[in-house]
Amino acid sequence: MAAQRRGGGLLWAALLSGLALNVLDLRRPAFLAVETHQKPVQSRRSFAWAVGAGLLSEPAWAEEEAAPKKKKERPPExxxxxxxxxxxxxxxxxxxxxxxxxxxxxxxxxxxxxxxxxxxxxxxxxxxxxxxxxxxxxxxxxxxxxxxxxxxxxxxxxxxxxxxxxxxxxxxxxxx
Incomplete structure (x- = not known):
C-alpha cells in the first residue's frame, strides 16, 4: 500500500511541476519574451534515437584495432x-x-x-x-x-x- 502512495505521490509531483512551469510561462510579461531565430529544439524522442544509434554503432577506434597489424619485417640473417x-x-x-x-x-x-x-x-x-x-x-x-x-x-x-x-x-x- 505504501508503494502505491509513493508512486502516486511522485506522479502528482511530476504533474504539478509541469503545470507550474506552464503557469510561469503564461504569467511572463510579453516584453520579457525574447524572439530568437534559432532552429527548433529537437524533440526528446529524436534525441533518444540519436543517442541509441550512437551507442549501437561501432566506435571509430574499433576500425584501427580490426585492421590487421603489419608484421615487423625482420632483417635477413x-x-x-x-x-x-x-x-x-x-x-x-x-x-x-x-x-x-x-x-x-x-x-x-x-x-x-x-x-x-x-x-x-x-x-x-x-x-x-x-x-x-x-x-x-x-x-x-x-x-x-x-x-x-x-x-x-x-x-x-x-x-x-x-x-x-x-x-x-x-x-x-x-x-x-
Whole structure:
C-alpha cells in the first residue's frame, strides 16, 4: 500500500511541476519574451534515437584495432657480398648478423671468418669497417649514391644482397 502512495505521490509531483512551469510561462510579461531565430529544439524522442544509434554503432577506434597489424619485417640473417676484384681485402662471401647488436637502429653483420663489420652509419649509408661504429667514415668501404667506394677506389661491381636459399644450398654443397 505504501508503494502505491509513493508512486502516486511522485506522479502528482511530476504533474504539478509541469503545470507550474506552464503557469510561469503564461504569467511572463510579453516584453520579457525574447524572439530568437534559432532552429527548433529537437524533440526528446529524436534525441533518444540519436543517442541509441550512437551507442549501437561501432566506435571509430574499433576500425584501427580490426585492421590487421603489419608484421615487423625482420632483417635477413645473412648477406652475400660479391663482385670485388681485389684480393687484398677479402670482402666477397657470406656475412652473418651479429645478434643483439644494432647501430643507428639497424643490424650489424660480420664477415664469416674475418673481423670486418658491415653496418648502417649515422648518415644512412652502409659501411664496412674493422670496428662496430656509426661514424660516417667507413675506413674500408662505404656505399655512396654512385656505388661502393672500397679502400679509396670505386668498386662498381661490388654488391651486397640478402642470401637466398640457392646461395645457402651452394655453400653447404647441396645440389637441387
Amino acid at each position: 645473412t648477406l652475400i657480398a660479391e663482385g670485388l676484384e681485389s684480393k687484398a681485402i677479402p670482402l666477397n662471401g657470406r656475412w652473418s648478423i651479429v645478434f643483439g647488436k644494432k647501430i643507428a637502429g639497424k643490424p650489424v653483420y660480420k664477415k664469416d671468418g674475418e673481423s670486418y663489420f658491415l653496418m648502417t652509419n649515422d648518415c644512412g649509408q652502409l659501411q664496412i669497417d674493422t670496428e662496430k661504429k656509426a661514424t660516417c667514415d667507413g675506413s674500408i668501404g662505404i656505399q655512396k649514391e654512385s656505388g661502393w667506394v672500397i679502400d679509396g677506389k670505386a668498386a662498381a661491381n661490388f654488391k651486397v644482397r640478402p642470401e637466398t636459399k640457392e646461395d645457402a644450398n651452394k655453400s653447404q654443397g647441396i645440389s637441387a
